[in-house]
Amino acid sequence: MLIIDSHVHICGPPLNQEHFKVKCRDGSVLTLPFKRADVSVSRLLQDMNENKIDKAFVCAVDGVVTNEYLSKVVREHSSRIVGFAWIDNPLDKTKSVDALERAVNELGLRGLKLHPGFQDFSPADKRIFPLIRKAAELKIPIFIHMAPFPLGTFNNHKPEHIDTLKKNVPDATIIVGHMAWQRFMDLLMLVWASGI
Numbered sequence: 007m008l009i010i011d012s013h014v015h016i017c018g019p020p021l022n023q024e025h026f027k028v029k030c031r032d033g034s035v036l037t038l039p040f041k042r043a044d045v046s047v048s049r050l051l052q053d054m055n056e057n058k059i060d061k062a063f064v065c066a067v068d069g070v071v072t073n074e075y076l077s078k079v080v081r082e083h084s085s086r087i088v089g090f091a092w093i094d095n096p097l098d099k100t101k102s103v104d105a106l107e108r109a110v111n112e113l114g115l116r117g118l119k120l121h122p123g124f125q126d127f128s129p130a131d132k133r134i135f136p137l138i139r140k141a142a143e144l145k146i147p148i149f150i151h152m153a154p155f156p157l158g159t160f161n162n163h164k165p166e167h168i169d170t171l172k173k174n175v176p177d178a179t180i181i182v183g184h185m186a187w188q189r190f191m192d193l194l195m196l197v198w199a200s201g202i
């Protein structure tokens with residue numbers, strides 16, 4: 007049996023800081039109190055070995071780890087780590103589709119990470135569909151963070167948005183991060199409905 011952890015983060019250098027900073031779409035910057043050294047690749051591999059995890063899906067996030075750094079990591083550890091790309095302008099059809107193609111074809115990343123909180127969009131917004139269609143065409147999974155964080159983005163994380171997205175891009179393989187938080191039971195019907 008293959009055991010995969012489908013939601014993992016690492017930090018890129020510098021690893022001597024006790025925080026990382028994430029830029030939000032509205033221009034604000036969130037400082038999150040995580041020791042970067044504790045989120046290094048070597049620490050991840052050590053944790054995977056101790057807990058008998060075969061593979062980890064690792065997400066790039068702006069301000070935390072870049073697609074380029076993650077590209078080096080997946081090339082060095084291709085049997086253990088699958089990289090998910092971060093796209094700066096997910097609602098911009100031309101830029102986002104090009105950036106995803108580059109991340110997959112040139113950098114060797116094999117998934118797309120989306121964050122409706124930091125990137126401030128709803129997965130039901132039709133402007134995101136071209137990027138999702140491109141991910142489906144490239145046959146890569148899409149990881150969508152679905153916990154209501156940060157403040158002011160609650161409406162972006164409702165599980166029914168995944169229903170709308172799946173209806174519009176039926177071929178998409180979607181991993182719902184944090185299980186849509188307190189309303190995760192709502193997703194059971196969606197899993198059932200997308201199988202028929």
Ligand SMILES: [Zn+2]
Binds near residue numbers: 183
């Ligand atoms: Zn995450």
